[in-house]
Amino acid sequence: MSHLPSDGRHEHGQNFLTDPRVPATMVDLVARTSGPILEIGPGDGAITVPLARLGRPVVAVEIDGRHVARLRRRLAGRAGPSARVDVRHADYLHFPHPAEPHVVVGNVPFHVTTAILRKLLDEPGWSHAVLLVQWEVARRRAGVGGATLLTAQWWPWFSFELHGRVPARAFRPSPGTDGGLLRVTRRALLPAGDRAAYQRFVADVFTGRGRGLADVLRRRGLLDDDAASLLARERLGSALARELTAPQWVALWGGVRPGSAPRRTAGARTGGQRRSRH
Template identity: 30%
Template sequence: MPKVKSEKKTRVHGTVAKQGILFNKDFGQHILKNPMVIKSMVEKAAIRPTDTVLEIGPGTGNMTVALLDCAKKVIACEIDKRLVAELQKRVQGTHLKPKLEILVGDVLKTDLPFFNLCVANIPYQISSPLVFKLLLHRPFYRCAILMFQKEFAQRIVAQKNDKLYSRLSVNTQLLARVDIILNVGRNNFRPPPKVDSAVVRLEPRNPPPPISYTEWDGLTRIAFTRKNKTLASLFRQTCILSTLEKNYRIHCSMRNQEIPENLNFKDKIEKILTDVNADKLRARSMDVDDFMSLLLAFNKENIYFA
């Protein structure tokens, strides 16, 4: 008889194994199983009895229950309807049920309600867009305690001249104070991911910097295309000059400002960079203040990035 190929088993969490619920790798489901890590994250959040807490990806509810014990209300956003059912069963018939609200769907496509704090074990594949969705969320909240892949966490806290310093670093640090507060090994999860994790504390800057984030993002996008190149060489590129000149002419037209007939746009850009001593700077060695000064200098001369 031919051998029957055995089906490869997927590792499942103890609390849901009997129901046959398998973790979905497409959703980045890695359930945090260590109660000490959960306790530490909840403590770091400094939850008040009057707080509404947003949790993203509650899974089987290990963190959710701990949050419900401390907060006035927990809003849990979960994309997997199977886990939503498990979470509802977990609080059914308990004093915690009235305090729990569940949002079913993709958090990136969901309009988030008001919350004071966010505590979450983030699916790795949505880390970057979710960080900026949270940082641009209004009204402001006190802080977010978020679990990320360790390298991602190191990138958002990296300082200038660090090899991990990137556009992600400077864009995050523009909008928030950010620190790694806890390192978490892969064996604290089931199933264990292939990499270690870290918990990050994000505190949105309130009030935010007095600039357009879209403009800021446009500038840093150019600067970090080649973070080891000087700004002078980056801004000599034909495609960049062409786009910026087009924006310049549009803004001047909208403000009824005359454009010199003999305009040499390349010279105009080089003069701005030289005037703020930025021509020889490289993105890898520039901090938030450096980029802020440069953006204001460009905008002052009607040069915009969006």
């Protein structure tokens, strides 16, 4: 695989891959899936060209017109599967995903990683995503060293798996941080109808005041007998929100579920007024 030119434009946060082993790993992860492929930010094609060899339709969305022209010329000189690659000149943040099931792959510009992830997670239709993002983002999304609010909010519907670290020297120009390979897979640990309420609940817990989970829920008026029993059983009373795993968040939501009928508040005085579930 030929290396890419090191002329990434600062305004687009472009850092091109020069180590062919990284695209090979990403394409191998994509090869384990099925269906059409949507690539985010193909640049000059370090990932696009080997993707084309899979023989599946590829739509590559590139914001920089110079690289759109280069990639189209590069692919035009190749026969066979490359003819199935459609290079689009567009900003992914404003690009509609296809309606049919598909897979997403991309070397994500580091400075817009969060915006791209938020858009991606809101998009229906795709089943898997293989992304190269900042190392710390990849670690936190996968729950290594503690999950972020964004991860916890989406965990019931997506799994995040870390697939390796990519040193900064594998890019040109070299970024100020290493990259990380992240695979995201759609799942359904909770019904889709719970999403809005669940995500508000997670945000409340993450931002709530208190020394540990039990204290946070108590201050929010959510620590009833069932929730207290759950925390004791899972030994989560003193845990911090970022320390919970995906199954623990799902269990906590099932035990608390704000908006349901109020139950006896743990520790409430006999005859006392029940706390609101809101």
